[in-house]
Amino acid sequence: MKFVIIGGDAAGMSAASRAKRNIPDLEVTVLERSSDVSYSACGMPYNIADPNREIDDLVVRHAEVFRKKQGIDLRTGYRVDEINAGEKTVVGEYNKGKTFKVPYDKLLIATGASPIKPELPGFDLPGVFTLKNLEHGREIKTFIRSEDVKRAVIIGMGYIALEMCEALHARGLEVNMVKPRPTLLPWMPPDLVSLIQEELAIHGIGVNAGHEIERIESDNGTLKVVCTDLVLEGQMILVAIGVRPESSLAERAGIKLGPQGAIAVDRTLKTSDEDIYAAGDCADSYHVVTGEKTWVPLALRANRAGWAVADNLTGKKIELEGVAGSAVFKVFDLEVARTGLSVAEAKKFGFDPVEAVIRAQSRAHAHPGSTTIAVQMVGDRKSGRLLGAQLVGKEGAVHRVKAPAVALHAGMTVEAFSQCDLAYAPPFSPTWDPMLTAANQLLKKM
């Protein structure tokens, strides 16, 4: 069997490696358009923060290892332009104008996602960046090193924007953030958002929410983000307003798409074409809370889905239940974590959501070093089910969220969660963990 994979990042290389491990003499070909494979994309902000590390430190496994040790036919610089699902081939270009045509028995589309750039003037000027692949990281790192960058403007206020805010601040830059929508992290309750706002203020980050952006201008080496009512200046601009699934190849091949244009896959990662799988940021997934399709482009899902594809086409049947919408990030000294549905999402999916928002201490009564931790918990009044949780705090927020994430997979009620034996010792929490306090408060409202 000939297994061909388009894309050599998390999902693609996970699938390639595991397929070869499952069946060592399987023919596995990976076609990767860039020169980078298997790197920690999520690590880029932290790498950029540190002038003493090279961006290539983020490479987890080099192309030669895949080729020589694992026997994978890994071709970098190979851009696929068309999938011919009828004749089961992919065609494209390599080495500046040479064309290739590769036949497959089974195909995996793992083309990832690409950063969104608005269709506005000036977004293609030098010094305006996005950050999704290693080449982007390399460009940003080189730019900061070679240019006299003192101020940066970040357009967007999501995970990447906030992580890059910390990274650029660590490099000594003055950082301003800006976006059209009026609130930072609109999915989060105000009492949690305010902790993040305080943290950004402490570090002198400009948070300019609610400013419609008109264009970027260049003025003697200074870039200006011109909004309807505000102008922000800097030597570099990062556009971090989100990503979209790279599903155009699939779409042109007649494969069905799901939410937000991601490639629709079933629980075995198969697309609407019997011989074509999709995995990673280009593909959709089921949400374990709603049971509906969703699109969550995150690394764990990409790796897991890559493995599942390899298992499924080498004879082990694997069905992935889905994602819980868990996401975590760090911004300066704060940990931010979420899993499941926000109140607005819960309403959209027909639940009758109730929320409790509490502030608690991260450690026991009278234990030194305790800090504030804020928890939101959302439940469904009709069924009693736990629907989601969000946490913000200086310690323990990220690892704590794994508990409600498991509860969401198990379809637990808030009452059942409130009875869980979450353990206690004074350096780590009050006797009632803040999540239990939130669950107890939520129960009263349900």
Added chain:
Amino acid sequence: MKFVIIGGDAAGMSAASRAKRNIPDLEVTVLERSSDVSYSACGMPYNIADPNREIDDLVVRHAEVFRKKQGIDLRTGYRVDEINAGEKTVVGEYNKGKTFKVPYDKLLIATGASPIKPELPGFDLPGVFTLKNLEHGREIKTFIRSEDVKRAVIIGMGYIALEMCEALHARGLEVNMVKPRPTLLPWMPPDLVSLIQEELAIHGIGVNAGHEIERIESDNGTLKVVCTDLVLEGQMILVAIGVRPESSLAERAGIKLGPQGAIAVDRTLKTSDEDIYAAGDCADSYHVVTGEKTWVPLALRANRAGWAVADNLTGKKIELEGVAGSAVFKVFDLEVARTGLSVAEAKKFGFDPVEAVIRAQSRAHAHPGSTTIAVQMVGDRKSGRLLGAQLVGKEGAVHRVKAPAVALHAGMTVEAFSQCDLAYAPPFSPTWDPMLTAANQLLKKM
């Protein structure tokens, strides 16, 4: 209704406060033999570690607050000697020889547990301590302040022993631990134990396992722990070999006992007597993995059980599902966590246990500050169920264990757990959280 509570610590005061909150004009009487109520017993090692803090900092709520603000008839210095279940009274002594007799409609026994002292010579010498209640903590703190304590011997190597090891080391003492059984933490796999042993060695703690203790001797202000093949010296000795439930009052009243002599209670915390409840360290509980009775004297259960008693006798029916055997502690820079069953326990309860033990990194590839985290995961070959997990590491071990704890409450399989969306960001874990890596390894063995 007259609600009488014997014991004014976690379970007793939780029940008293909540009962008054539920029904403000309920008559609630608490009979506490010592002068201390409502304090963080688990915080004692950390308080002892700090010469600048008073032991009374651990008091969460003072007796006067319970009396005046909450209207609880809280009587300290009242020792109950007998429960007359027939006539529904309790009798005892207060104020040096005066007797009292208090009638009840509903009674809660919340007498806690007491530290075990072996029946060997010298264990009652001055300078030999146990640590369970605030008075013990006070004595130890005063002793360290007033005496010229340079070396301490700790008999026992459980949670309290290890926490006190760190506390006494922080006070500048040389610390030796000793116990008869040959291994430190016998319920833990050797690969996890070795991390703890390294940590103790780094801090110069003497770990003397496998030495039968014969007696304690006093020799010119120096205490000697004399073993069959070893003598350890110090100015103070802490006996931390475990606790036993304070169930003698209940037993004499004809109430049924459960495992290890703890008072047997049903899921509503009712004893074999219709009008008598028991909660806290003196009472047993159900184990959510085995479905059988167990005795786990820990603070969260005590608080939760206290609340449940109050709810049940004020008209809200609450059934506590049980404990998962979750326990966490810190020893120097290491976090130690467990939930569910060890392999030996699983065998004892008729499971067919399989374990995976892995070492992983606490942070992502190439992320600075990463440390080793070791995980054991135990599953049942017959049913596929997750049975337990243990973690040791410098960061994230304690909060991580809450995820498998929830999975145990939900009766999840290892496969279902392995599919959970546990979230990932580089400062907090590799893409596959160490728990998922352990679950994936375990699946291969099942």
